[in-house]
């Protein structure tokens with residue numbers, strides 16, 4: 176039989192333990208599928224004494240992941256520690272320099288350093304694979320780089336942060352305000368140590384920037400992702416959207432336009448009967464549109480031990496089979512610099528505001544919008560009390576920049592009692 180593929184795993188948390196379990200429990204299946212045994216030779220984590228629910232006695236232990244990465248008995252360095260600087264980056268760089276292939280689930284690291292790491296790895300003849308970094312168990316990297324390689328990709332969209340989707344669907348289903356559901360999610364352990372990574376759209380933005388690189392053959396440009404979190408989405412917005420036949424999702428959209436690459440991660444309204452609108456709880460969905468294939472919808476668990484370990488093992492099996500794909504589907508050194516679109520493609524917007532209950536207030540708002548070329552499709556006053564009048568406007572297609580100028584002008588009218596909420600209505 177061919178020589179075994181030897182893994183060194185750094186990080187024995189949720190994902191790392193999942194990988195250890197699969198390698199231990201499915202040894203025969205993995206060997207049959209790849210034509211060689213897949214084994215673990217060494218592991219690393221911060222605390223050696225922690226009970227992780229799996230036996231680690233067969234494996235060498237390294238306190239230092241860099242030492243693990245360069246061991247002679249490791250062929251593939253599996254980085255499952257996380258963090259975009261420090262140990263993960265140092266160990267991956269050391270692994271590549273020592274002639275090892277790398278599998279990682281670390282979207283933050285790749286969003287910030289993926290370009291440089293891929294170039295270094297490819298120059299050294301090593302591969303870096305990262306299926307688990309985007310949308311957990313959904314094999315979206317494989318779909319884009321392999322199955323859809325014959326397509327010009329026109330748009331990639333996705334709900335790729337399960338925690339945000341849980342918060343938004345729970346608000347809708349239970350009629351609870353954002354703060355209450357956020358506290359629930361925190362108590363359930365759904366949020367990252369820095370919750371802004373989730374609710375601020377940063378984690379999902381990391382993933383979108385990686386998908387863009389593959390889809391459009393451009394260098395990873397996380398700084399070019401326009402980020403807006405879900406913190407300002409209120410239960411009122413969710414109810415109003417539902418009344419109009421929409422759901423609110425933290426939606427990532429990447430598309431190449433005549434004006435350049437558009438990448439945005441923001442709360443959007445999507446039709447409630449669309450696949451994205453129907454997505455419940457912590458599930459993820461990625462929608463890919465190609466010129467030949469049309470629309471492909473991928474749906475599945477975006478996080479958790481099993482789904483994420485499944486994605487890591489897909490990469491490991493490819494390497495075991497001798498399948499050596501470039502990180503972003505083409506040589507990293509040949510990826511084009513991303514030319515950022517200076518303005519987003521036009522779309523209708525949902526606009527919610529509160530106005531002083533005085534004669535002519537609504538007319539002033541309509542004038543401010545009209546003066547900036549934003550035309551109104553629908554308008555309604557939702558409720559009414561002594562102090563203010565909540566008003567909802569749906570615009571015709573407009574540029575976000577024009578809408579922002581109109582909102583500034585609306586602020587100068589003196590009739591608004593709070594900052595308006597503007598959400599894009601995405602065609603899906």
Ligand SMILES: NC(=O)c1ccc[n+]([C@@H]2O[C@H](COP(=O)([O-])OP(=O)(O)OC[C@H]3O[C@@H](n4cnc5c(N)ncnc54)[C@H](OP(=O)(O)O)[C@@H]3O)[C@@H](O)[C@H]2O)c1
Pocket residue numbers: 185186187188189190191219220221222223225238240254255256257258262280281282283307308311477478479480483
């Ligand atoms: N959890 C998911 O569902 C999921 C989904 C997709 C992608 N990911 C990504 O997968 C990676 C791992 O996530 P996770 O949820 O498994 O994290 P986790 O449960 O927090 O586990 C992290 C592991 O890394 C170890 N570690 C951290 N810093 C280290 C260092 N300096 N040296 C050695 N070991 C170190 C920790 O050791 P100790 O246990 O001793 O503290 C722990 O075992 C991250 O990049 C994450 O973004 C996770």
